[in-house]
Amino acid sequence: MVNNASSAHRACDGCYVRKIRCDGENENSSCGPCQRAKISCTYTHVRKIGGPRRPKQKTLKAIADTSRAITVVSPPPSLLLSSSSSSSSSSSTIIDLEQLKPIIDAYGEKLKLVWPVVDITMLYARLSDPYPTNEIYALVTAIAAATISQLHLPESAPVTANHLVSEVMRAKALMPVVTVNTILTSYFLHTYFSNERNNSSAFMSLREAVSGLHALGLHREDTYLMMTPGQEQRMRKLYYMMIVTERGYSLQYEMPVILEPSIGLPSLDGIQDQNERVFMTGFLNLIHLFLKPDKNTIDTWKRPDHACMENIQRTVEQVMQINPLLLAHESQKVDIFVTQRWMQILTWQLAVLKGNGNVSIDFPASAVKNIMEIGMTVDIEAFEAHGPEMKFKLYEISSALADVVLCSPQASHDRNPIISTSRDLLHHFILFISSLKSTEPRARDRIFGKLLKAVNSHSVSNDFLLAYDECYENNHRETVRVMQLLDSI
Structure with missing residues (x-):
């Protein structure tokens, strides 16, 4: 051959x-x-x-890792959960986004004005996508988790907030590129962790979102030159929503402020839809509320020297010039109104600590009375839409009022009309706070004893006891502690 x-x-x-x-x-x-x-x-x-050799262990591991990554991007139908699926699930289980529709419904109904940077129509469209990308999967599940924690919605396996967050983190690990959606994912994770009082994770998620804004250049005006008017408006709203969030968080936890108002505000120009114009008017008022105190003022608010104290007082006077009662949307009205009184109370407490002789003893009672009055004119859901953060502010305001009652001589409680009125107001204010669906155990536990003693300095009514029983119905040990405190006073 x-x-x-x-x-x-x-x-x-x-x-x-x-x-x-x-x-x-x-x-x-x-x-x-x-x-x-x-x-x-x-x-x-x-x-x-000829033919392939037996793959090495390193090669087999790389193939397995790639397979796991692909299942999130293009999961086979057998891996998708349905309403008939087993209630047990693990962190590797893919959630069918259509299961989240009731949660997204709640978001659209109650929270779209609180978090105004998500296109609700596009969000619904993504729910029906059987093979979402990692980016979309992470964002939708993050929105759902934040909504559950914000509104204190009932949970049932597999769609629990904790499992949703584990899915977000799994998908996030497969997204190396920063986009607007990854920034939003970090923002909603921050909201969830903040509501759950996981402060370290909340802080890291917020910093991640802020870094994303800088990575995309959204802090520079020239970045917006190549955008369409619609894109530009949305990105400006996102940037200033992050400014409001970061400054509010920094005031609570004494964290340094990073973002500056280095670009123009979202504009009312060109908005034809009347509802959108009404919303934007309220949103701009909220932005101005948090722009009145500059970065340095916020950074030194909790630990000011004499010069800073004067600046803080001037800033709060400017903040109070904003009139939220003119706004049409109740959730925006309540948010600004309560935040103004909260800033006033923080400043009042600083003045007391600094020994300012001009401090008015009846100021906390006035702030509580104002909030109670607006509470009678709006739906309670306007308060609940802002979740545990709203309850935190209300608790801090009530704490200042309790200080007034407790620091006054016991013998003067009945003779002094200011103290007597403050005690009665505090009684009703605690009942009002307790009626809100959201939970805020951190502030509640910190000042609970103080509030209880202040109200009980005269008497404790049955409805007060029932309110606190309801607050602690899911924690028997705390309920026992409440009753023991009552017996000891």
Whole structure:
């Protein structure tokens, strides 16, 4: 049989062993290298059968990791949960986004004015996508988790806030590129962790969102030049929503402020829809509320020197010039109104600590009375829409009023109309706070004893006891503690 080396690419035995090029034409003639080496030119070796080698362990691991990544992007139908799926689930279970529709309904009904940077129509469209990208999957599940914690919605496996967050974190690990959606995902994670009082994770998620804004250049005006008017408006809203969030968080936890108002505000120009114009008017008022105190003022608010104290007082006077009662949307009205009184109370407490002789003892009662009055004119859901953060502010305001009652001589409680009024107001204010669905155990536990003693300095009514029983109905040990405190007073 004739084998043509040039066509079959088969080398003779000598050239094969020596690993050199063989120019032999067939097995009946000697090739050039063998002739020059004066050796026999033969073709007796058996050619090995080609094919892949057994993969190494490193290769097998890389294939497995890639497979896990693909399942989030394009999960087969068998991995998707449905309403008939088992209630048990693990962190590797893919959630069918259509299961989240009731939660997104609650978001659209109660929270779209609180978090005004998500296109609700597009959000609904994503729910029906059977194979969402990691980016969309993480964002939708983050919105759902934040909504559950914000509104204190009932949970049922597998759609629990904790499981949703584990899915967000899993999908986030597969997203190396920063986009607007990844920034929003970090923002909603911040909201969830903040509501759950996981302060370290809340802080890190907020910083991640802020870094994302900088990575995309949204703090620079020239970035907006190439955007369409619609894109530009949405990005400006996102940037200033982050400013409001960061400054509110910094005031609570004494964290340094990073974002500056370095770009123009969202504009009312060109907005034809009347509802959108009404919303934007309220949103701009909220922005101005948090722009009145500059970065340095917020950074030094909790630990000011004498000069800073004067600046803070001037800032609060400017803040109070905003009139939220003119706004149409109740949730915006309540948010600004309560935040103004909260800032006033923080400043009043600082003045007391600094020994300012001009401090009015009846100021906390006035702030509580104002909030109670607006509470009678709006739906309670306007308060509940702002979740535990709203309850935190209300608790801090009530704490200042309790200080007034407790720091006054016991003998003057009945004779002094200011103290008597403050005690009664505090009684009703605690009942009002307790009626809100959201939970705020951190502030509640910190000042509970103080509030209880202040109200009980005169008497404790049955409705007060019932309110606190309701607050602690899910924690028997806390309920026992409440009753023990009552008995000891």
